[in-house]
Amino acid sequence: MRLSYPTNVKIIKVPCTGRVDAVTVLKSFESGVDGVYLAGCEIGDCHFIKGNIRAKKRVVYMKELLKEVGLEPERVEMYHIATSDGPRFAQVAKEMTEKIRALGPSPVRGPEKTEEAKEVFEA
Template identity: 55%
Template structure:
């Protein structure tokens, strides 16, 4: 199955979404990311028991922080997919990309470009 997902999406592989820390999410926006999708296994299917549940809580905290600095908490989202759901992966990633496009670029990225 060779499916196409938006080419502007960069994938960072991790052994488990439980490895994703709040600082990783916040820093990615400071470095100019327009949006971040954390894609973990289905709830209840984590090989490390709670990795994806923990990741979701961290994503929610990152959303609160982004909202509090008026960057838009919706720029970071958590999705739970099984590894066999490639079409669904493409669907959620494409929808997220569209959503971020509607929100516009990360203003930090614009500020960084101006400063450079």
């Protein structure tokens, strides 16, 4: 399909979104990311039956944690995208990038990472 999506999206492969827990996401914010989204299978299509539903619930919990820390809860999202749906994958990557760009750099980046981020956000 040769679809393009924003280069700032870094993919971390997991066997199922059900594998992703709050610690993983919090740690990625510690490492300086501005947002995280989980791209799981469509509801009802989980190979492990409920992995994507569990992930969806965990994202609600993660949003609460982000709020506690003082970050915008919108910095973490759950999407359900069919494995075969390339165009939707690219569209979500764009959508999330725009959303995070509007929110600005994560306020919990270290000072040196904030400088780096400014360049990316202002580009």
